[in-house]
Amino acid sequence: MRSPITGMAAGVPFTALPPVGNGPAPLIVTWHMLDAPRSDAAFAAALPMNDLPAWRVHLGMPMCGARMVDGSMAAGLELIRKDVLMSALHPFVQQASEEFPAALASIRAQLPVDDGPIGVLGGSLGGAVALRILAGTEIPVFAGAIVNAAIRMRSVVDLFPGDYPYDAESEKTVDSLDFVAAAGTIAGRAPLLVVSGELDHPALRADALDLVDALGERSELLSIPGLAHPLADEPGIEPAPQLPLAREVDAGLTTWFRRHLADAGRRSR
Template identity: 85%
Template structure:
């Protein structure tokens, strides 16, 4: 396997895994979890998708990895305490989505990737970014995949302690990240694989089933026995050996994207 390539794309840190050979190849862009693995480098180690005839470029989420404040996640945790939805969940998805077009253009300038449609992949909160790119942008995409994804943001907010004090602004924000409600925008956009751990939070697992049902023929569900929400052990910032459950996810993703690339 080639060594990872690290860099920044329009200010967004990335870890890139090249395909075999030197010719330009298709591109798959990913966004990591905020649970472990919670950096682009750690996500690349957890889900390297080896052997794919494509570049896998793992983008860093806001305030994670190389963008951590003072080398820790403390600043991000402070945002959770400030307002878990508006300062943290919605804000991170919004920023990651908004910085994607410039990051993609920079990646195309730096790496020998083809100029055709891309693949997108997201884990947990990064899954909401991938789904938003699918639902709300015109970026040509050949296939998408999400793993234990934040499919309906209300379900994610409910995982945090206490009753969230919704108002008109936060109701609008949380509804904007309900991708079951946006299934009509996802259907026909690109084939989508929805990976769900059998031990994931019950509400997130239910959302995965509901999304596949709502999209219909363009979506497939892959259920992973023994997989809880994280894909790596704590602290999940540095690359770590691949867990058996992550290996099962990796194999499923590799087969999925290989099939879509061949098609």
């Protein structure tokens, strides 16, 4: 396989994996987890989707990877301790979503990707970004996929210790990140693969099943026996050998996107 390409797209760090062959190819964009793998380079190693005839451009989430403060996750963890929803989860998703259109334009300027619809993929909190691109933008998408995703942000907040002190503003914010409620919009945008580890946090697993039910025929569930929430071993910042369960996820994603790349190609002819 060709070596990864690293760079910046409108201020967003990326790790790009080229397809085999020359000439313009379709584009699939990903957003990584805050659990391991917690950087664009590590996510690219965990889920490379090497057999796809498409560019896979893995974007860095805010305050992760090349955007860590002083080379560590400490600053991000401090934001979580300060206010998990309003200082960390929501701002990270909001920033990653809002910076994406400019990053996409920069990727298209830097890499030989075609100008057709893109694929989107997100893991954990990155899944909320992918879902927000589907639910809240008009960027053309041929297919999406999420892995152990933050589908209802209220469920993610509940994973942290203590009872979160919701007020009117935070209630509105957390409800805006409930993508089961946005299923009608998402279903109208693109088909979605929902990958869920059978050992993921029970609430996240339940949300995955609810989203598939709400999306109906526009979605597909891929359950991975034995998979908990992370896709890589700690510390999850640098690229690492692909774990066997991540290889199963990778194979399912490759099959999904290959199928819909073929469908997109037929529609464009």
